[in-house]
Amino acid sequence: MPIGVWLLYWPCGWSIAMAADAGCFPDAKMLTLFAVGAAVMRGAGCTINDMWDKDIDKAVERTRDRPIAKGIISQGDALKFLAGQLSVALAVLLQLNWYSVFLGASSLGLVVIYPLMKRITYWPQLVLGMTFNWGALLGWSAIHGSVDWAVCLPLYAAGVCWTIIYDTIYAHQDVADDLLIGIKSTAIKFGENTKLFLSLFSVGMVSNLLLSGVMADQTLP
Known part of the structure; x- marks a missing residue:
């Protein structure tokens, strides 16, 4: 699977594994x-992102060859494709209990607004973390x-810290272009202090993982 799918999946897997009864393997059906x-939702997120960022993508070296930015795919066709992706995602979501259906559906707002955050705040990676780690609750x-x-709130917080770490590193490759077109990121915000800030978020991640494990009555291997 593409790395983006794994990054979205791992918080789900962690949560499902921690929810398993002591001495039991995680639920294979739920993992699947x-x-x-x-x-599916990683794909839908990419579609939404590319639709919002069509004009921005044209100005960034790394993204200028994306199909919507190049005009290979129209916004209308992208919207139809997105509808198909969300339909499949809904079909998967409806396999869960109703509490989880509503909890899962409530994350869609974050999925939609995340691409806009880089226009208004230096913390889009925080919103990405809140979006990508919803599976820690679900x-x-x-x-x-x-x-x-x-159990789940510190697990979620750990995941958010984790996302800020890896996506800040990822965002550094676009800093030059982002500064030219006025796009914001934690990479720009942290600047030369990036290592210090990411070290602090690493401490936050590990601390919250430990807290989540303690609250779930996990023991040492």
Whole structure:
């Protein structure tokens, strides 16, 4: 699977695994459903991002050859494709309990607004983290029918820190173009202090993972 799918899937897998009964393997059906859902929603997120960023992508070296930016695919065709992707995602979501259906559907707002954040804040990576790690909440609720916030909230926070780390590193390749066209990112915000900030977020990630494990009564291997 593409790396973006894995990045979306791992928080789901962590949550499903932590929700398993002691001594039991994670639910294989749920792991499979969430893998399909991650693949579809990652694709839908890319479609939405490319639709919003058509003009921006034309001005960035790394993205100027994307199909919508180059005019190979029209906005109308992209919208039809997106409708198909979201239909498949809904079909997957409807396999879960109703609590999880509504919880999963509530993440769509983040999926839609994330591409806009780089226009208005230096923290789009934070919004991406909130979006990409929704599975940390959804995986648990898919197993138990509700979210145990004492376990899932620190797991979610750890995932958000993780996303800020890797996407800040990724964003550094676009800094020159972003500065020219007025796009914001944590890479620009942190600047020469990036290593320091990412070290702090690494501490936050590990600390929250440990807290989540403690709250879930996990033990050492």
